[in-house]
Amino acid sequence: MEWILSKLTFPADKLGHYCVGFTIFAILHLFIFNTWALLIVAVIAGLKELYGRLHPDKHTCDICDLVATVLGGMVGFLCTLKI
Numbered sequence: 754m755e756w757i758l759s760k761l762t763f764p765a766d767k768l769g770h771y772c773v774g775f776t777i778f779a780i781l782h783l784f785i786f787n788t789w790a791l792l793i794v795a796v797i798a799g800l801k802e803l804y805g806r807l808h809p810d811k812h813t814c815d816i817c818d819l820v821a822t823v824l825g826g827m828v829g830f831l832c833t834l835k836i
Contacts, residue, residue: 763821766818767817767818767821768821770798770818770819770821770822770825771821771822771824771825771828772825773822773825774794774798774821774822774823774824774825774826774827774829775825775826775828775829776825777790777793777794777797777825777826778790778791778794778825778826778829778830779829781793781794782829782833787830787833788830790826790829790830791826791827791829791830794822794823794825794826794829795823795826797822798818798819798822798823798826799819801818801819801822802814802815802816802818802819805818
């Protein structure tokens with residue numbers, strides 16, 4: 754069981770990206786449609802990683818950061834669905 758739990762831990766950086774994606778979605782959700790909010794989260798995440806790629810001396814570009822940010826937005830999106 755401990756082996757499984759050790760594999761489920763996430764680096765603090767990825768958890769931070771996840772929380773930022775969720776938070777951005779939650780704020781945007783108050784003002785615009787959910788699908789637009791999710792799209793904006795994905796665009797912001799992509800632009801952040803593009804900035805990191807264009808400025809390697811100051812920032813890093815990591816596709817996993819993009820995925821973690823969008824995943825946070827997707828979880829927010831799923832929480833707003835009415836089933």
